[in-house]
Amino acid sequence: MGKGTLAVVTAVALALIIGLNLLVTYFGVPGLLFVDMTPEELYTVSPEMKEHTSFIDGLEGKVRITFCTDPDFLTMSRSTRLPYFLALGLDAIYDNVEVDTVNVAYNPTAVSKYKANSLSKIESGDMIVSYGDRYRVVNTESFWVNDTDGNLYSFNGEYKMASVIMSVTKVNRPAAYFVTNHGETYYDAKDPSRVENAAAQSIYDLLTERGLEVKTLDLSDPEVKGVPEDCVLLVINNPREDFKYDPDKIDSIEYISETEMLDRYLVKNQGAIMVSKDPTLNAPVLDGFLYEWGFDISDSIVKDMENYMMSDTAVEYGKIIGIYDTDEESYGMAIYEDYATLPSAPAMVFQNTGYISCSFGPGMSTNEPGSVVTNRNYAPFFYSSDVAKAYAKGAGGNYSEIEYDAYHSGRMDIAGVTTRMEINNKTSEYKYSYLFCSPSADAFSNEILGNASYANYDIMSALVENISRIDEHASLELGGTSLNSDKLGGKPFVNTAISATATTKYNSATGRDEIVKWGLTSGDKTFLTVLVMLVPTAIATVGIVVRVKRKYK
Numbered sequence: 394m395g396k397g398t399l400a401v402v403t404a405v406a407l408a409l410i411i412g413l414n415l416l417v418t419y420f421g422v423p424g425l426l427f428v429d430m431t432p433e434e435l436y437t438v439s440p441e442m443k444e445h446t447s448f449i450d451g452l453e454g455k456v457r458i459t460f461c462t463d464p465d466f467l468t469m470s471r472s473t474r475l476p477y478f479l480a481l482g483l484d485a486i487y488d489n490v491e492v493d494t495v496n497v498a499y500n501p502t503a504v505s506k507y508k509a510n511s512l513s514k515i516e517s518g519d520m521i522v523s524y525g526d527r528y529r530v531v532n533t534e535s536f537w538v539n540d541t542d543g544n545l546y547s548f549n550g551e552y553k554m555a556s557v558i559m560s561v562t563k564v565n566r567p568a569a570y571f572v573t574n575h576g577e578t579y580y581d582a583k584d585p586s587r588v589e590n591a592a593a594q595s596i597y598d599l600l601t602e603r604g605l606e607v608k609t610l611d612l613s614d615p616e617v618k619g620v621p622e623d624c625v626l627l628v629i630n631n632p633r634e635d636f637k638y639d640p641d642k643i644d645s646i647e648y649i650s651e652t653e654m655l656d657r658y659l660v661k662n663q664g665a666i667m668v669s670k671d672p673t674l675n676a677p678v679l680d681g682f683l684y685e686w687g688f689d690i691s692d693s694i695v696k697d698m699e700n701y702m703m704s705d706t707a708v709e710y711g712k713i714i715g716i717y718d719t720d721e722e723s724y725g726m727a728i729y730e731d732y733a734t735l736p737s738a739p740a741m742v743f744q745n746t747g748y749i750s751c752s753f754g755p756g757m758s759t760n761e762p763g764s765v766v767t768n769r770n771y772a773p774f775f776y777s778s779d780v781a782k783a784y785a786k787g788a789g790g791n792y793s794e795i796e797y798d799a800y801h802s803g804r805m806d807i808a809g810v811t812t813r814m815e816i817n818n819k820t821s822e823y824k825y826s827y828l829f830c831s832p833s834a835d836a837f838s839n840e841i842l843g844n845a846s847y848a849n850y851d852i853m854s855a856l857v858e859n860i861s862r863i864d865e866h867a868s869l870e871l872g873g874t875s876l877n878s879d880k881l882g883g884k885p886f887v888n889t890a891i892s893a894t895a896t897t898k899y900n901s902a903t904g905r906d907e908i909v910k911w912g913l914t915s916g917d918k919t920f921l922t923v924l925v926m927l928v929p930t931a932i933a934t935v936g937i938v939v940r941v942k943r944k945y946k
Contacts, residue, residue, distance in 0.1 A: 433884040435475055435548055438482040441870050442551045446558065449487045456490045456524050456558055458483070460533075461497040461504065462517040471545075476520060476533045479550050509855040513731055522554075524561040526604045529864075531557055538874060538882040549874070549883030555867035567863060569600045569626040570610040576633025578837075582607045593630065595842035599850060600626070603857050612651040613637050619649070620658040626861040627658070627666045631834045635676035652682035659686070659813060659826040660761075665860040667829045669836035672747025673786070683830060687757070687771035687811040689750040690832045693783035695743075695805060700778040702742055715741040715775035715807055724772035724810055728855050732848055739848035741775055742841055747832035748783055748805035749773075767815040774808040774829070774856075781805060807832070810860075817866075821875040827860035 429436040449456060458480040460467055467477040477492075484492045495503045497515055504515045507528050515521070515530060522529050536550040571579030571593070580590045580597035590597070600607050605626065611617065620627065642648035649657075658664045668683065670676070672692050680690060697713040717733035718725035725733075732738050751771045753759045761767040783805065813826040835841050842850050869875060872883030 432887050433548075435884055436478045436482075438479065438486060439551060439871075441868075442555065443486065445555050445868055445871055446483065446487070448562070449483075449490060449558070452489055452524070452562055454489070454525055456487075456522065456562065458490065458492045459504070459521040459523070460492070460494045461515055461519045461521070462494065463496050464494055466517070467494065470518075472518060472533045472537065475548050476536045476550050476554070479554055480520075483554070509728075509858040513855070522557045522561055524558075527561045527563075529557050529561055529862075545886075547872075547882035547885040549872045552867050552869075552872035552883055555871055556865060559865035559867060560863070563863075563865065565623045566606045567604070567625040567861065568608050568621070568623045569605040569628060569857075569861065570608050570621070570624050572612060572627055572629045572632075573609050574611045574613050575629075575636060576631075578630045579609060579628070580607060581609055583609075592839065593837070595839045595850070596628065596630065596837040599842065599854050599857065600628075603854060603861065605857075605861065612654055617654075619654050620662070620664070624658070624662075625665060625863050626857065627655070627664070628837070629666065629668045629670070630837045631669050631671060632676065632679065633671075633674070635674075636678045636682070638678045650678075652678055655682060656685070659828060663824050663826060663863050665827040665829075667837075667857075667860075669831050669833060671745075671834035672832040674834075683828075684752045686828045687751055687753050687759075687769060688809060688828075688830045688832075689752040690830070691747050691750070691783060693747055693785045695746050695748050695777050695781050695783050695807060697778055697781040699780050702740070712742055712744045713746065713777060713781065713807075715743050716778055716804070717741070718773055718776065724812065725774050728774075728859055729848075729852050732852065739851075740846075741848045741852055742844070743775070743807050743831070743833055744835040744838075744841055745833055746807045746836075748777065748807055749809050749830065749832055750806070751809070761813070767813065769811055769813050771809060771811045773806040774810050775806075777805045777807050779804050808836075810856075817875075821873070822866065829856060829860065 460473065460477055460480070462473070464477075467473045480490075480492045483490045497504055497517055497519075501515075504521060507515060507521050507523070507530055516532070518533050520531050520533055522531065531553070536548065536553050537545055538547045538549045539545055571577065571581075573579055578589075578592050580593040581587050582597075584590070597607055606623075608621075610620070610624075610627070636651040638650045638652065639648065643650075655666060659666065670679070670683075670690065672690055672694065675692075683690060694711065695713060696711055700714040700716075702712040702714065717729060717738060719733050720726060729741075751757045753769070753771055757771045759769050761769055781803070808829070808831045810830075811828045813828075815824045815826075816822070817824055837853075841847065842853065844850075867873075869878040870880065872878060872880045874882060
């Protein structure tokens with residue numbers, strides 16, 4: 394072999410190395426061209442997963458699974474590698490599953506439509522599953538199960554992935570219902586020409602932007618026996634009359650009062666209700682229902698001489714600026730943390746508002762009647778400032794005629810949320826119901842929600858996003874953390890799959906070695922990696938051998 398031939402062989406070997414590396418980079422991982430050598434088949438879509446996701450074939454649109462960092466980082470990270478390979482496995486099986494990646498560090502606007510509000514953050518460890526206008530943002534850490542010491546011991550990705558896909562592809566579009574027939578302000582989508590719709594345009598736009606179909610519900614209709622199954626949110630917007638209740642029919646088995654329908658909806662379903670109520674409205678039936686769910690609403694009006702909005706013509710002491718709850722463990726911070734932590738937070742405005750005292754007592758939590766494992770937990774959502782005062786109605790019906798009561802001054806709750814938490818004995822997962830209440834007739838008005846200079850629209854949108862989601866859960870045959878699961882924890886790691894670089898500790902409770910420090914397993918070696926190493930090396934070796942033989946011939 395001449396020098397020219399040897400040079401050609403060397404050039405071909407180098408070209409093959411570069412070409413095959415490019416092949417692996419751009420086609421190897423997405424195409425799942427590898428051999429899964431893990432005993433648990435961590436990188437293989439199980440037959441059970443294929444069975445439980447077979448409904449994907451019948452979907453009209455595409456299920457898009459978007460990872461929020463680049464493929465090389467996904468394959469390097471312990472928390473993202475297996476979720477990414479699972480998604481690619483589904484992509485290979487189903488024509489209408491599409492996996493892509495976007496680097497949110499460099500291109501944060503690419504995922505802006507998936508943010509609950511304009512300041513929400515989507516991190517590089519997040520995964521977005523979307524179908525049409527429905528989506529879920531899930532952190533890939535949730536695909537893993539740890540023991541009580543925080544040690545990783547199993548991959549529960551199939552159960553988690555199937556649950557998320559099922560949630561966004563529900564056949565029935567979730568609906569929000571305006572409650573009617575008590576003088577409420579509502580939007581009737583069946584009658585677009587209805588003049589009164591204009592007064593509820595902002596709240597209607599907010600609901601539809603969150604992917605909800607908007608309908609109306611008259612609970613007093615004799616044909617209505619409860620809240621419809623497709624309802625994920627009830628909106629009670631500024632009723633002018635009390636809810637109906639017939640004490641003469643209370644002993645009748647067939648009679649269900651309006652507030653009983655509301656109560657059953659929250660208890661039976663994973664439901665949510667939003668209430669905007671004028672504090673001066675005398676409504677003992679509605680107030681009694683709210684009281685049972687944590688809201689003791691005063692009939693006073695809160696005014697603030699220091700934290701208020703000023704119009705072009707007058708000072709509006711009754712249009713006050715709400716104070717964010719900045720406790721890191723609070724419910725409010727879970728919704729509006731990105732706003733509350735700004736050096737100059739945008740104003741959340743409350744107009745002609747009363748205030749709330751929690752009816753559960755100092756602990757702000759109570760066991761549900763007849764249960765010791767289901768709780769109702771009240772949380773303030775916004776406060777008045779420390780200098781606010783509550784004015785009671787005077788003899789002439791004017792709130793400014795008498796001095797405020799010193800007891801009704803200082804920081805007061807001017808919006809709150811009660812969360813009902815019920816544990817599912819089969820899945821060990823919690824089911825949540827929510828009741829939001831603002832003691833203000835104007836909480837959902839165009840004047841407040843429609844004002845772009847206020848934070849109300851964005852924050853209420855984030856709240857709706859949080860409380861109106863109904864999640865499906867996959868069969869326990871795929872895994873789960875319940876003792877009823879056929880595969881407790883998904884795919885538990887076995888000792889033989891752990892590489893020498895991993896650190897393990899024996900757990901007597903589970904009877905197995907569990908990973909304390911992650912190490913790569915033989916399953917991470919792909920077929921193309923071997924190909925890339927062996928083929929060019931063989932060619933190069935041939936070239937070297939020929940050169941040596943010529944030298945010593």
